[in-house]
Amino acid sequence: MSGHSTYHPTSGFGKFMDDRLPIARLVHDSFVSFPVPRNLNNFYTFGGILMVMLVSQIITGVVIAMHFTPDASMAFDSVHLLRRDVEYGHTLQSWHAVGASMFFIAVYIHIFRSLYYGSYKAPREILWILGVVIYLLMMATAFMGYVLPWGQMSYWGAQVITNFFSAIPLVGDTVREFLLGGYAVGNATLNRFFSLHYLLPFMITGVVILHVWTLHVTGQTNPTGVEVKSKQDVIPFTPYATIKDAFAMVVFMIIMCYFVFYMPDYLGHADNYIPANSNVTPAHIVPEWYFLPFYAVLRAIDFNIGIPFTDIVLIDSKLGGVLAMFGAIAVLFFVPWLDTSDVRSANYRPMYKIFFWIFAINAVFLGYLGSRPAEGIWIPLMKASTLWYFFHFIVIMPLLGWFEKPLPRPASITDAVLAKNGGASIAQIEGTAAEPQAKG
Amino acid sequence: MTAKKERKMKMVFTKFAAKISAVVIASTLAIASSSVGARAAEDGGTPHYPLKKPLEQKWSFSGPFGHFDKAQLQRGLKVYTDNCSSCHSLNLLSYRNLSALGYNEQQIKNYAAEKEVTDGPNEDGEMFDRPAKSTDRFVGPFANDEEAKASNNGALPPDMSLLAKARAPERGFPTFIFDIFTMYTENGPDYIYTLLTGYQDAPDSVVVQDGLHYNPYFVSGNALAMSPPLIDDEFEYDDGTPGTIDQQAKDISAFLAWAADPKLDQRKERGFIVILFLLIFAGLLYFTKKKIWSDVAH
Numbered sequence: 001m002s003g004h005s006t007y008h009p010t011s012g013f014g015k016f017m018d019d020r021l022p023i024a025r026l027v028h029d030s031f032v033s034f035p036v037p038r039n040l041n042n043f044y045t046f047g048g049i050l051m052v053m054l055v056s057q058i059i060t061g062v063v064i065a066m067h068f069t070p071d072a073s074m075a076f077d078s079v080h081l082l083r084r085d086v087e088y089g090h091t092l093q094s095w096h097a098v099g100a101s102m103f104f105i106a107v108y109i110h111i112f113r114s115l116y117y118g119s120y121k122a123p124r125e126i127l128w129i130l131g132v133v134i135y136l137l138m139m140a141t142a143f144m145g146y147v148l149p150w151g152q153m154s155y156w157g158a159q160v161i162t163n164f165f166s167a168i169p170l171v172g173d174t175v176r177e178f179l180l181g182g183y184a185v186g187n188a189t190l191n192r193f194f195s196l197h198y199l200l201p202f203m204i205t206g207v208v209i210l211h212v213w214t215l216h217v218t219g220q221t222n223p224t225g226v227e228v229k230s231k232q233d234v235i236p237f238t239p240y241a242t243i244k245d246a247f248a249m250v251v252f253m254i255i256m257c258y259f260v261f262y263m264p265d266y267l268g269h270a271d272n273y274i275p276a277n278s279n280v281t282p283a284h285i286v287p288e289w290y291f292l293p294f295y296a297v298l299r300a301i302d303f304n305i306g307i308p309f310t311d312i313v314l315i316d317s318k319l320g321g322v323l324a325m326f327g328a329i330a331v332l333f334f335v336p337w338l339d340t341s342d343v344r345s346a347n348y349r350p351m352y353k354i355f356f357w358i359f360a361i362n363a364v365f366l367g368y369l370g371s372r373p374a375e376g377i378w379i380p381l382m383k384a385s386t387l388w389y390f391f392h393f394i395v396i397m398p399l400l401g402w403f404e405k406p407l408p409r410p411a412s413i414t415d416a417v418l419a420k421n422g423g424a425s426i427a428q429i430e431g432t433a434a435e436p437q438a439k440g
Numbered sequence: 441m442t443a444k445k446e447r448k449m450k451m452v453f454t455k456f457a458a459k460i461s462a463v464v465i466a467s468t469l470a471i472a473s474s475s476v477g478a479r480a481a482e483d484g485g486t487p488h489y490p491l492k493k494p495l496e497q498k499w500s501f502s503g504p505f506g507h508f509d510k511a512q513l514q515r516g517l518k519v520y521t522d523n524c525s526s527c528h529s530l531n532l533l534s535y536r537n538l539s540a541l542g543y544n545e546q547q548i549k550n551y552a553a554e555k556e557v558t559d560g561p562n563e564d565g566e567m568f569d570r571p572a573k574s575t576d577r578f579v580g581p582f583a584n585d586e587e588a589k590a591s592n593n594g595a596l597p598p599d600m601s602l603l604a605k606a607r608a609p610e611r612g613f614p615t616f617i618f619d620i621f622t623m624y625t626e627n628g629p630d631y632i633y634t635l636l637t638g639y640q641d642a643p644d645s646v647v648v649q650d651g652l653h654y655n656p657y658f659v660s661g662n663a664l665a666m667s668p669p670l671i672d673d674e675f676e677y678d679d680g681t682p683g684t685i686d687q688q689a690k691d692i693s694a695f696l697a698w699a700a701d702p703k704l705d706q707r708k709e710r711g712f713i714v715i716l717f718l719l720i721f722a723g724l725l726y727f728t729k730k731k732i733w734s735d736v737a738h
Contacts, residue, residue, distance in 0.1 A: 038736055038737075038738045039738050040738075077531075077532070080532050080601075080602070081532075083703070084532065084537075084702060084703070090703045090706075090707060091707070091710065094707075235736055239732050240732060240733065240736065243725065243728055243729045243732050243733075244729055244733075246725055246729075247722065247725040247726055247729050250718055250721055250722040250725055251722055253718055254715060254718045254719065254722065257711060257714050257715050257718060258711075258715065260711070261707055261708065261710060261711020261712075261714060261715070262504060262623055262625070262707075262708065262711055263620070263623060263625050264707075265605060265608075265625065266619070266620065266625065270605060270606055270607065270608035270627075270628075271606065273602040273605040273606035273700070274598075274602075274606045283489070283660060368613070417737050417738060418737070421737045
């Protein structure tokens with residue numbers, strides 16, 4: 001995809017295919033000879049981990065779908081009969097449910113790595129935007145997947161989230177009824193959510209291919225944020241990145257298996273073990289943990305926005321909350337242009353580094369607030385935390401570019417590696433030659 | 441912009457940012473502490489249930505090598521059969537599942553046959569009653585929810601199949617983080633045990649509605665419709681264990697933990713093997729990685 005190909009088919013069949021369908025060449029260029037910066041740390045392994053998670057979710061999901069009954073009166077039991085009566089059923093179901101959570105843990109680390117190392121800056125804006133699109137699709141998929149077991153939280157979560165759409169002026173109720181397939185969450189909702197839950201992962205796969213394609217055009221960033229300048233800066237993907245990703249993946253898998261086999265319910269909610277009941281509302285309706293920060297943003301807006309000193313309401317609290325919640329995701333699309341600094345890596349941005357960590361802690365705190373009831377002290381805290389979330393993107397990011405004095409950056413990746421290793425010989429650096437990375 | 445001017449603006453900005461963060465942090469802390477105090481003082485607002493947290497018990501099935509104690513499960517089944525089953529169903533269980541408790545085919549057959557199920561239609565197109573078979577699901581006490589409500593003053597006794605998973609009072613911060621490392625997953629059985637042994641006289645300040653029974657451990661109120669269900673020494677277990685309320689509560693909680701998660705033993709055994717394999721695999725990958733990267737400064 002980038003640079004000239006180094007693939008040389010040796011066998012007769014290889015040559016035959018290469019002239020007709022050069023798929024082996026594509027794989028070789030993308031995952032064998034593809035040059036990667038030599039100084040990538042372990043935070044750069046999460047892209048590969050996410051790919052494995054996507055495949056794992058699709059495989060387990062397809063098998064679970066063979067046992068699942070998308071009918072409001074049978075869905076709940078069908079999930080539990082899978083866990084009880086099907087060989088490996090409980091492992092399969094836990095793997096899929098815990099897998100969704102682990103998928104989000106990996107994607108959050110991946111996103112924060114991008115934010116820390118400025119991976120979204122030119123020429124990688126489209127790469128970043130495709131990533132945000134994947135994140136949005138993941139949220140839609142996860143939400144609809146959570147509805148399928150048809151427990152109390154499934155049902156009431158669907159009720160709350162589809163209600164957002166009724167906040168849209170004029171067409172809101174129509175949109176909501178279209179999504180639900182009726183006036184309330186019911187059998188029609190379950191059926192369409194099941195269909196879409198099966199469809200969306202393949203759309204994610206499509207966007208992932210674009211995401212990887214753009215990555216292979218621009219090349220990867222690295223902790224120094226300095227672009228690749230010579231072939232000394234890079235090493236071939238295989239074996240270096242392959243073995244590194246494989247090790248990180250297995251470590252990640254160990255953590256996942258701990259939850260799958262020993263604490264399968266830890267990341268879920270107890271109320272989802274109660275069958276859906278439209279007549280009983282749970283005391284606290286909370287979404288899955290990975291939506292909690294946005295749930296806090298939603299509930300932080302509990303006031304109408306109108307023209308001061310009049311009774312005219314421009315945006316009521318419901319629409320305001322929904323706008324703020326979608327705005328919290330929409331703002332991510334503009335990050336490449338909100339960040340005005342020329343320097344990529346936070347390692348050389350002393351002030352951004354501090355604000356990055358404040359933002360990260362605030363985001364986690366926002367998640368905790370999302371799990372609290374909207375009452376008492378929690379409301380002002382939600383407001384303060386939400387304010388800081390937007391303040392970081394809309395005010396701090398643009399201003400830092402002007403006010404911050406970055407630290408001196410190394411001339412090249414090789415320079416940085418040499419400085420870090422002190423006595424590493426140039427011969428050692430030159431010992432590993434790979435194709436230099438070419439743009440475009 | 442001159443370098444001097446730039447530096448000055450930067451300083452102004454840094455101070456500004458520092459001030460904002462300080463104000464935000466200080467005010468949130470102030471609001472937090474004052475409101476906690478205020479709430480304790482006025483004792484108003486929405487009360488949070490349960491009023492008291494479940495008491496943590498020792499269970500044979502906790503921890504990485506935990507497994508169910510079959511004798512305890514058999515005692516728990518007795519408590520269910522003699523007591524709970526007059527109001528609560530166990531819809532997700534089949535009689536054949538009782539083989540996990542150590543019963544043989546004949547024993548299960550006899551146990552199932554105590555209940556009748558409607559089957560059919562037969563060759564004449566008529567429905568007929570027959571004794572339950574081991575392949576049937578547990579026969580519940582009521583034909584439907586409406587009948588259950590009608591015979592319980594309007595309260596619906598919940599199905600018990602997943603009760604031990606469906607009742608898990610919030611652990612709170614920071615306990616829920618420690619739980620990951622202590623592998624605490626017995627919130628459900630702890631809750632059931634504590635609820636069954638937690639009935640007491642209501643404090644004078646609390647007015648308990650007619651037909652409800654005060655219990656500070658109840659998950660969604662200060663009183664529940666179920667009267668204290670266990671009676672001290674109501675019966676003696678087949679294995680000679682004295683049937684105290686405490687013992688019965690413990691046994692039924694373990695039994696319900698099994699009913700909610702019958703594959704627990706298998707799950708934990710399988711997990712041990714899987715994680716052991718992955719640890720060895722990770723070790724091999726680690727040394728391979730070290731070897732491969734040894735010729736590259738990075």
